[in-house]
Amino acid sequence: MFKTQPQSTLDSSRDDLAVQIQHLNYFFGVGDLSKQVLFDISLELPKGQIVILTGPSGSGKTTLLTLAGALRRLQDGSLRVLGKELVGLGDRALVNVRRNIGFIFQAHNLFESLTASQNVEMAVELTGKFASKREQSVTMLSALGLADRVDYKPKSLSGGQKQRVAIARALVNHPKLILADEPTAALDKKSGRDVVTYLHNLSRQEGCTVLMVTHDNRILDVADRIINLVDGRLESDSTPNDFVQHKTQEALTEVSADMFIM
C-alpha cells in the first residue's frame, strides 16, 4: 500500500543524512495576517538520494525548498542541512551553508551582459579558484550539451539553453545538495530528460543529494523517492512505482465515479 516511510524520532544529528527536518511549522505574515503554510513537517533525506517533491500549486513546495536552502529563517522546529542546525545561525554562517548547495530555480537570473561561460565562471570565482574557472565552466556547459554555446550571451540563447546555463552555474562547484524548483518546466522533452539524466549521474558519481520540485510526470522514474505535499502537509512518501500506481488508482476511481453519476 501507499505508506509513509518511518521517520526517526532521535533529536541528534545523523551523518548519513543530508537534510533532517523535525516538526517544522512555517508562517507568512505576522499577527492577524499570519498564515500558516507548512504544518509539522518531519523529513529525512539520506545522502545521495534523489527526491522529487510534488503537490498542487500553493501547497508550500517552494517555501520548503527555500527553508532547506537557508534562504529563509526557520520559525518553529528543527532543520539540519549538511550536518548544521540552521536554527540560531547568523547571516555569515547561513551564507557558508549556502555555499555547499546548488540552487536551480525557475527564474534563471543570468546576467545579460555576460556570456554563458562568464555567468558560470562567476560561481567558480566565489570559491576562489580563478585559474581554472574557464575550464570548469566549459566542462560543465559541455556536459549539459552547450559546448557550442559557451561564448553566447543570454539574448542569443533559447529558453531551454538559458535554463541549462543556470543549471551549469548551480552545479559547477559540485555542491553536496542540489535544490531544484521545476528545473525542466522551460525545457522540451529531450532537454528535460538530458537534465535529469545529468542530475542522476551526478548524484550517483558524487553522492550528492537532490531535492527537486516537479510536476513533470515524464521524469518521475529518475527519483528514488517521491514526496507529496498537500496544503502544507506531507501527504505521502513513496517509491516512484507506488506513486504512479496510486495516481492511476485515483484516476480510475474518479472515472468510475463519473460513470456512476451519468
Ligand SMILES: Nc1ncnc2c1ncn2[C@@H]1O[C@H](COP(=O)(O)OP(=O)(O)O)[C@@H](O)[C@H]1O
Ligand atoms: N512571500 C509570501 N508572502 C505571503 N504568502 C506567501 C509568500 N510566498 C508564498 N506564499 C503563500 O504560501 C503558500 C505556499 O506557497 P509556495 O511555497 O510558493 O507553494 P508551491 O511552491 O507549492 O506552489 C501559498 O498559499 C502562497 O500563496
Ligand SMILES: [Mg+2]
Ligand atoms: Mg513553487
